[in-house]
Amino acid sequence: QVQLVESGGGLVQPGGSLRLSCAASGSIFSPYSMGWYRQAPGNQRGLVARFNFGGNTYYADSVKGRFTISRDNAKNTVYLQMTNLKPEDTAVYYCNRAPVPTNYWGQGTQVTVSS
Numbered sequence: 001q002v003q004l005v006e007s008g009g010g011l012v013q014p015g016g017s018l019r020l021s022c023a024a025s026g027s028i029f030s031p032y033s034m035g036w037y038r039q040a041p042g043n044q045r046g047l048v049a050r051f052n053f054g055g056n057t058y059y060a061d062s063v064k065g066r067f068t069i070s071r072d073n074a075k076n077t078v079y080l081q082m083t084n085l086k087p088e089d090t091a092v093y094y095c096n097r098a099p100v101p102t103n104y105w106g107q108g109t110q111v112t113v114s115s
Helices: none
Strands: 004-007 010-012 018-024 034-039 046-051 057-059 067-072 077-082 091-097 109-113
Touching: 004 091, 018 034, 018 091, 018 109, 034 067, 034 077, 046 067, 057 067, 077 091
Parallel strands: 010 109
Antiparallel strands: 004 018, 018 077, 034 046, 034 091, 046 057, 067 077, 091 109
């Protein structure tokens, strides 16, 4: 069964933090090829963080220094620690294979940064 279940979103004030989780089924989870994407209203979905095959990480310039991607291979789970959140981080966040996602997307988790 193909599953991607994102959680951990919510409403947070600017400067706040959130930790997102993504539980992936074994058929999708790949320790070195998972990433987080986000889609804001009116925008296309874009990649914000991912693992490289060599175990390194990539971050979009807009989140570099504020977001940290991590994983628990035993749990097929990927995390996104987000700090110093800004209103422009408001979006629905998704996880998937990266940099080339599968055709299956979970429901995502809404992150809203507002005072």
